[in-house]
Amino acid sequence: RQKNAKITAQRSLDIFVFNIQQIRGMTIESHIQGLDYLTELGFPTAFYSVYDNVDEVIEEIERIGNMRGELDYAIDGAVVKVDSFASRRLLGSTAKYPKWAEAYKYPPEEKPTKLLNIEINVGRTGVLTPVGNFEPVLLAGTTVSRATLHNKDFIDEKGICVGDTVIIRKAGEIIPEVLSVKEHAENAVPFEFPSVCPSCGNPVTHDEGEAAIRCTNTDCPAQLTRHLIHFVSRDAMDIDGLGPAILEQLSDEGLVKSPADLYRLKAEDISSLERKAEKSAQNLISSIEKSKENELFRLVFALGIRNIGLKAAKIICENFATIDDIMNAKAEDFEKIDGFGAVMAESLENYFSLDGTKELIADLKSLGLRMKPSQPKNTGGLFEGKTFVITGTLPTMTRSEASKLIEQNGGKTSSSVSKKTSYVLAGEDAGSKLTKAQTLGVTIISEEELKEMLSME
Ligand SMILES: [Zn+2]
Structure with a gap:
């Protein structure tokens, strides 16, 4: 991901070449032959050996496992492959995997360490997450000193107490996790989960x-x-220069109490903060100002509604003409949208019915943020609220001409048939979509019928 080639060059990257995918002017009949040829050409290859019975293969897997710690790179397994290409062709493959290769994974490296303390972090949705701090320990190539303890149940089930010696490992060789308690500390007392929020002191709910x-x-x-960090992030309101440190200061100083307050900031508010020059303060105000013109879906995503991601936010904005329509919609209205289930629909209704939400939206509206999608939903068309799926070859129109016609009349087109599909427009050689429509009882129409509906004939 590093785009600066100079920095990349400093990182002493290395490579192992493990296969010749295609070759011309020469025939290779086995994997070993290919690897030997690569080595001969000077390419680095990982170590490999050939065996003709499975016992030796198992021994080799064990040998590699035992020398894992001594290699100067990390490995998580060993691969056993059939060497002869002719045999590989005979064995063939399933839809996903070749039948001539198998990866053996070594169990993750485990190490004991002491749990020094447990801190509680409060997330964006208010969830209290316990995080353990440990005596640093070298594990699968990196030093580990912190790991999530997930939640109260996790701590209770494992009986974790501060001061205990615990066994940690890296799940998938990346994220450290606590496996078990190896030994309780002397006079160990079970960790008591706080009953109030460590940040605001309010009682917490379970x-x-x-x-x-x-x-x-x-x-x-x-x-x-x-x-706020989520609100200004790239996929949300995309406000450049408002990093976590500034947001924390703004909130600590009481200058920002809600996302709407960002739009009330003045350059002097920002330059009054530590190490913020006047010029950068002015730039920041301009980027905040510029974000008012953002597409509505960015704002909907920025609100941080539970279960509503960027894609869902976009779809919501395609289905409603204004933010007011979205706010007035009920769960059942959201559930009519293709791909929206009950959980998302309820989450939306709950969020928009909160007084806090209503206040926030009213504030943002009065501060001049865009509250309509730039391409409002086609309203009043004959096909308003109707979803079409087009399949097969139509007699006179191309499929894109047909979908344009549908959209001009307020309808939508989708590529897959579901219970929410209003019509399937079927032409000649229509395949599985037509069958599915018949099974689901979706109305099937011809091009002629579509034209009749629009009184074009
Ligand atoms: Zn709190």
């Missing part, structure tokens, strides 16, 4: 059937900062 313990105080500063 929903039944949910592992998460949550701070539901909408004014909680920890949530506010994280909420």
Whole structure:
């Protein structure tokens, strides 16, 4: 991902070439022959050997496993392959995997270390997450000193106490995790999960059937900062220069209490913060100002509604003409949207029915943020709210001409048939989509019928 080639060059990257994919002017009949040829040409290859019985293969896997720690690069397994290409062709492959190769994964490296303390982080949605700090230990190539303890249940089930010696490992060789308690500390007392939010001091709630313990105080500063970080992020309002450090300061100083307050900031507010020059303060104000013109879906995503990602935010904005329509919609309206399930629909209704949300939207509106999609939904068309799927070859129109015609009349087109499809426009040689429409009982129409609906004939 590093785009500066000079920096990349300093990183002493290396490579192992493990296969010849294609070759001309020469025939290779086995994997070993290919690897030997690569070595001969001077390409670095990982070590390899050939065996003619499975016991020796198993021995080799064990040998490699034992020398893992001594290699100057990390490995997580060994691959066993059939050497002869002729045999490989005979064995063939499934839809996903060749039948002539198998990867053996070594169990992740495990190490004991001491749990020094447990800190509680408050996330954007108010969830309290316990994080363990350990005595640093070298694990699969990196030093590990922190790992998430997930939630209260995880700590209780494993009986984790501060001061304990715990076994940690790297899940998937990347994320460190606590496997178990190896030995309790002397006079170990079970960790008591806080009953109040460490950030705002409000009592926390524990929903039944949910592992998460949550701070539901909408004014909680920890949530506010994280909420602001999400609000200004690239896929959301994309406000350049508003990094986490500045947002934290703005919230600590009480200058910003909600995302709307960002739009009330003046250059002097920002230059009053530590190490912020006047010029950069002015630039920041301009980028905040510029974000008012953002597409509505950015704002909808920026609100940080539970279960609503960027793609869902875009789809919502394609289905409603203004933010008011979105706010007034009920769960059942959201559920009519293709791909939206009950969880998302309820999440949306809940969020938009909150007084805090109504206030925030009213604020943002009065501050001049764009509240309509730039391409408003076609309203009033004959096909408003109708979804079409086009399949097969139509007698006179191309499929794109047909979909244009549908969209001009307020309809939408989709590529897959579901219960939410209003019509399937079928032409000659229509295949599986037509069958699916018949199974689901979706109305099937011809090009002629489409034209009749629009009184074109
Ligand atoms: Zn709180």
